[in-house]
Amino acid sequence: MKWVYNLGMHLLSFALPLISLFSEKIQLFYKGRKNLFTDLESFRKANSGPLIWFHVASLGEFEQAKPVISGLKHSFPNHLISVSFYSPSGFIPTQKKSPNEVDYIGYLPIDTAKNAATYLGILQPKMSFFVKYDLWFNFLQCLNQKKIPTFLIAASFRDDQIYFKRKGFFRAPIFSFNHIFCQNEHSQSLLNQIGYTNHSLSGDTRFDRVAENAMMAKEFTEITKWVGGSKVMVLGSVWEEDMDLLIPLINSNPDYQFIIAPHDIKSKHLQTWANQIQTKTLFYSQWDQTEKSPILIIDNIGMLSRLYQYATIAYVGGAFGEGLHNILEPIGFGVPVIFGEVRKVNKFPEAEEAIAQGCGFSVGNGEELNEKFDALKNPLLMQNTRQAAKNWVESQLGASAKILAYTSKYLKS
Known part of the structure; x- marks a missing residue:
């Protein structure tokens, strides 16, 4: 051979x-x-x-x-x-x-x-x-x-x-x-x-990495101002299959601000997503920081791991396509994370464990996504999931x- x-x-x-x-x-x-x-x-x-x-x-x-x-x-x-x-x-x-x-x-x-x-x-x-x-x-x-x-x-x-x-x-x-x-x-x-x-x-050394990232993360001054006191959902490493579910969620939740960080910043789909979102959408690379909008698409590389510090809830993409991206990054900030139904659980054991720990939520369709998102609006559940995320990371260092x-x-x- x-x-x-x-x-x-x-x-x-x-x-x-x-x-x-x-x-x-x-x-x-x-x-x-x-x-x-x-x-x-x-x-x-x-x-x-x-x-x-x-x-x-x-x-x-x-x-x-x-x-x-x-x-x-x-x-x-x-x-x-x-x-x-x-x-x-x-x-x-x-x-x-x-x-x-x-x-x-x-x-x-x-x-x-x-x-x-x-x-x-x-x-x-x-x-x-x-x-x-x-x-x-x-x-x-x-x-x-x-x-x-x-x-x-x-x-x-x-x-x-x-x-x-x-x-x-x-x-x-x-x-x-x-x-x-x-x-x-x-x-x-x-x-x-x-x-x-x-x-x-x-x-898993990633726990050491995400804990360090959360501890050392510097803020983006312009995004801190943009967020203000609003609730934010960060959509990390999302693909077209993820956005098919997420765009209706964005359109039906005007009380949230959304940061969208696509897996491929050069994708032709970015403008399509912006057109489908019913609110004005800003592209970070063209944003003069004076424009107001609850939707911000990050078309730059290298920002995502620090953007999770602004998240109330996170969604991490890839599960519906080539494979789930890093859900531990938001969890490192104590942020509950939603992701698509993982096809090969043994390739992404952290997904199953996040669910078991109570800080990860898997969805198979838009209806399930809405259910999980609405459930996390409950202050007690949100508090419990954030604590569960912190406890899990600390136990794995x-x-x-x-x-x-x-x-x-x-x-x-």
Whole structure:
């Protein structure tokens, strides 16, 4: 099976230039990698110190890595931090607003043995982290051969994943890690079933991240004035399928103000949504801050995680489409969150747990959305849900500290 995989990776490398002509997303994927090794060499020539490498698939996984990155940078300030992304949707916004703790951000090359050897040969990491998933066979094999301590953090495994169905090549990525830090006990059980025992229960680092975000969040002065004393519903990472339900809700609740943060700020649907909303709608990028309207569409990147501080209620999108976005961000502010009915519950365990904790509410249609929204207008229920959110976050803190305590010894030795 190994040769089939490697052949597929080589064919992908050759086909990318052609495929990119027909897809804007693939074009970003291809162009972003054209000068990858040259850029990496330039960075290492200018920055020759010891380095810790993190690989993430996209933006959500980077958020999970951030508390660990911050902790390592604080404990080992002489170490450089490099982060690689697989997806342009994660790389592009992060590159525009790179955290202070990260010294280099780039793409991961296609997973061929040659690329892996070249990449790691230039990068020379002292330690590496993969986050949640996006496990690449040749990279992990090369890390193993070089005896570079390698860890998987925020792991959340499912029964239907190939690691637990097939042996040999398919299972090799798991056994490449020095240690796996699991989000939940079920993931540990699955690892035990295949004979992998170098694991521990750390929890989800996102709780550390959202608690930190809520504590450190700076206000947007203009939005603070816009909100005034009104009740606000923040609609985060919404898609067209979400707005089909939400626009009637907006039109029937003039006593609320609504902040709409679309998943895709370039979507042609934004103007359509504005036309369907019966009240004047402002676009943040064109807003002169003197215009008055209860509807504000955020057509900028990077604001959403801080916008939840203004929410009375939040709605997080994606469940009706490609997958539920981060519901823990509003919960970190003690805000009850409504979201669509999750199709694959085992892929988003936080959704089921939020419901069980009493701060998350799943809806399958517009009628259910109206019911949940109206119910949350009850002051007692609102108070209880806000407290439930705070209690849940507080009970889940500490995942990053556990990971740092274990992995730091590899840098001290």
